[in-house]
Amino acid sequence: MLVCSILQSASAGTLYVASASNFKPALEQLITLFSQQTGHSVHATYGSSGKLFLQIQHGAPYDLFFSADTHKPLRLVQTSYAEKEFQRTYAIGRLALWSNKSGVELQNGKFLHSKQLTRLALADEKLAPYGVAAEQTLKSLSAHQSTRNRWVVAHSVIQAFHFVSTGNVDAGFVPVSYLISQGIAFDEQVWIVPDLLYSPVRQDMVLLTRSQGNPAAIQFWQFIQSAQAKAAITSYGYGIME
Template sequence: MHPSRALRYALTLLLLPLGNALAAQVQVAVASNFTAPMREIAGRFERDTGHQARLAFGATGKFYAQIRNGAPFEVLLSADDTTPGRLEQEGAAIPGSRFTYAVGRLVLWSPTAGLVQDGPDLLRKGDFRHLAMANPKTAPYGAAALATLEHLGLVDTLSGRLVQGENIAQTHQFVASGNAQLGFIALSQVAKDGRIATGSGWVVPTDIHPAIRQEAVLLTKGQDNPAAKALLDYLAQPQIRALIQSYGYGLE
């Protein structure tokens, strides 16, 4: 962790005993794939610092549009590394504040045990009615899913079977409910201790789709909020990085 970030975090903990007068709230836009770990992190963050993180979950592309239209978010936990950079260039994020907090993993998943044994072979055989994926225009996991199908040469073959979710949370819901027999979702949605905990799945090799580097960034509305800066520092703590990794993410 950068020395200045470590120092700010240490000062946050030293000031905590002075009471709730120093506690603050931070409005956080969180990519849908990071829902489960972020809920756990928010609880720990409040316990350890006294600050509260108010969370909103959704597609990164939609958060970008909302932020540009004046939404009161102070921190963005993006599902990619391009949106934070774009916001920085456009003056909506603080230069130098962004960093990769997680590297996402894509999985072809079904709640049916044993169904997904050889992912590419299953996709080529087409023994299913519907395949779910997130919207590739607004969700980086959807873009990774589309790149995977392109790599396998199956975009045209499977186009009539695709069911598109607004974000990765809705995509998971399609598959978990049985409306789609299988789908491309985030490993973190079905992982425990870094492994698929239910159903069956094929973890897509990272070399056949663009890396899903998920960046956090301090937005301009949060530049004077101590809770916003404390949250970004908190995400870089070793114990929080270990928690993130336990949900199936890679780390840089």
């Protein structure tokens, strides 16, 4: 209730956020809710966490950064690009293996050892934390080396999703949030990867130092931690830190 009263009393402003691609469906809903309640305008840019991190270091005029990991926001804090007290975990991501080709069954990940698999999409682990999770999963299943020459490496999870949706690959690792947002049925062509096969994809947000004087940015940061926002985030398959 306190957050809502703060939001409603604020005059309209503008803010710019940079967000990891996996969070796009949820963030778009959150922006709509926030703007309806406050009148603030929120402009979002989406991409891999690594590319957005570099843009911020080179002076990109963002107010908030929604990363798909904890390391990049922390690094921005350590190098005085962001504020330590404004770093929070906003979601815990979940990974899925998905195929858009009929007749492909992915349950238990056995398809990763099949001769049917000729092309496998995953995000670049140097740019996207979900790419790290995908490679960790392959290692856990003893399929890392055996599939490596069949990888189609994407610049972001959005591109990995596109490779699978168009049928250009046999299967690919994508965020659960994207499958939910696209209304994709969780049948035999979707395998939600067990959490024990990869390190938790803990996703942190942080307020950038240049934006300490932007009330709209601080209010959006507060809003993301509200019960209303958390309910929206979990509806896309994310976990939440209590």
